[in-house]
Amino acid sequence: MYFFKLICERLQKIGGKKMSKHLKGLIVLLLAVLVLAACGGDGSSESNANGDDTSGEEQITINVFQGKVEIKDQFEAMVEVYEEENPNVNIEFVAVGGGSDYIGSLKTRFSSGDEPEIFSIAGPTEAEQFKDYLADLSDTESAQLAFEGTLDSVRDGDAVLGLPYNLEGYGYIYNKEIFENAGVDASSIMTYEDLENAFSTIDSQKDDLGIVAVNALGAKERWIIGAHLANAYLAPEFNNNILEAYNADTVTFERGDELKRMLDLQVEYSVQPTLNIDYSQQVEQYFSLGQVAVIQQGNWIYPSVEQMDPDLAQNLGILPIPVEGLEGKLPVGVPNYWGVNKNKDEATVQAAKDFLDWMNTSEVGKETVTSEFNFIPAYEGYSADMINDPISKEIFRYSEAGETIGWVFNGFPSNSWGDLLGEFMQEYIADGLEWEDVLTNATEKWEEGRN
Amino acid sequence: MKNKDLSFWLFLTPVLLALAIVVFIPLIIGTYYSFTDWNGLTVTKFVGFEHYLNILKDETFIDALKFTTLFSIVAVILLNIIGLGLAILVTQKLKSSNFLRTIFFMPNLIGGLILGFIWQFVFINVFGEIGQSLGIPSLQGWLSTTNTGFWGLVILTIWQMSGYIMIIYIAYLQNIPNELNEAADIDGASSLQRFRHITFPLVAPAFTVSMFLTLSNAFKIYDQNLSLTEGGPFGSTQMVAMDIVRTAYTRNQLAYGQAKAVIFFIIIAVIALSQVYYNKKREVDL
Incomplete structure (x- = not known):
């Protein structure tokens, strides 16, 4: 702060008495901003250094941003298994919800440039809003396996912009x-x-x-x-x-x-x-x-x-x-869809798709989705026995039979x-x-x- | 006076910065957004006054504004009467006055959301039970009609805020010199006359503070509204703040909601400033 004062006095001498009060105030303000900005700069460079320690192979980080707080722990446990199988993929899970406004937070993330790789959207309104960010997922295995009609609300021509979370x-x-x-x-x-x-x-x-x-x-x-x-x-x-x-x-x-x-x-x-x-x-x-x-x-x-x-x-x-x-x-119906951000490089987009496929089709994924998340699966390849609660079981039977x-x-x-x-x-x-x-x-x- | 030198600005900088970051800059950006088709992500075009013209035709907003205005008028009057009443009560020479002060102030320490849920229980279950067992139909079905929703909100707000207003009045009441009251007493003034001609003019400055506080608070109520009635039944107890939030986030019309917010800001600023100006003129200096 002493250094600060010195600069100000120096400036005052240069400006002499002609310098108006407002100008002085302005200079002080500018200096303060500079000091603050310098502090901020330190922080960000540090975090960059942390992300750099890769071990040979190219590391892919996938940020998952979604609104179900209640599945956080279960999701992270499942991710650990996936990361062991695929050591080059690092998945970070963020859940916003339980009273806070998910879609508002998502928009903030996008406008601040800190875009997640996988995020959730609900229905055609949000799919249209985020259209510029959503990759076509029609080539994924999940899209082939999804129950008829569940992809309707995220279709854009031939493209599929999202994959169903579950059925409700x-x-x-x-x-x-x-x-x-x-x-x-x-x-x-x-x-x-x-x-x-x-x-x-x-x-x-x-x-x-x-x-x-x-x-x-x-x-x-x-x-x-x-x-x-x-x-x-x-x-x-x-x-x-x-x-x-x-x-x-x-x-x-x-x-x-x-x-x-x-x-x-x-x-x-x-x-x-x-x-x-x-x-x-x-x-x-x-x-x-x-x-x-x-x-x-x-x-x-x-x-x-x-x-x-x-x-x-x-x-x-x-x-x-x-x-x-x-x-x-x-x-x-389907309350939420997984979307993949298409503004990332190809390898990352592919890794995100692979992860979603793994979650919906692998044994570990299926097990977690049904018995840990308590989801009613929206995909073929599951059986009603995998579902815990009686209501979900009945609902799954109705959808399997197409009686919906x-x-x-x-x-x-x-x-x-x-x-x-x-x-x-x-x-x-x-x-x-x-x-x-x-x-x-x-x-x-x-x-x-x-x- | 040379008090506006460099150190003056230096000490002011942190406050100015904070104000600029959290108040002035968002206000300017927000006003800008209200003239565009901003959807929370991108601005594609400038729409001029379109949103503002739509607001004039927006029945929900106008209904909400009417409801809020009526609510504020009733709340401000009752809050000040009850706040002053409580203050006079606890400045009497009572043994329990400190205890009473604490009790009256306590509701203010509970958050609005929780208060809303507590009172929802009181209005629906407690009132309902009492009404049922005593056979008073007017105590049943509270909050399911517009009228009971309105009075429910008024009661909740008064219960929460009158303790705070009481504290302000206490401060002014205790500043009234005893000699004035004693002299008037000797001259044969009744207690009503003493209140009318001594106490009342001398606590006038407190009216400025507390009316300003109550009016702007009553206008801006959101959490109590949300947890007590949620705007219902059929949106008839929806206040302006809630309408703005719903427009922006539920209906996803962020720019339009922003335009409503700008109008809301102007209304509150005008009320608050004119009231301060008017009350300042009436104050009596000691």
């Missing part, structure tokens, strides 16, 4: 014990009428069964009604193809009446007021504690149920949401049209909006989002 599915998850006690045979429920009968049978024995209501509708969460429930009735309109939804200029709600009927049914037999029930209340407070018999949810609730009641977790089943003409089909309804909600306009539809549906539940207005308002918003 939702429907009516039910408590087998309560269904048995009520004398309802779940396997016979196919149509809407079957479901209605089952609900009213259970409802009539509420007190004997020790439940407060048949189901708990988490209407506070806009995605439960606006994205998931609505998807079952919107997907047929777009031929179960997410890209078709993504490119559609409007939505006609061909099955709007069916959607209304199902929403009404769920509201009628739910714990009240439904607008107060959020995800955690629905899953933990009502379902896991055995206060309701059934909820509209997906396989992702398994860990929470298991934590609260391991016996119940083993005793769960899933029923499809009945859609006329498509009974017995479960809405199954597609997920189109990631192709909704600007990614959040489902939230808007959910808000209109909430208003309908609160008696503030007629059903026709729900549909017209939602259609209007869809068209707005497409312009």
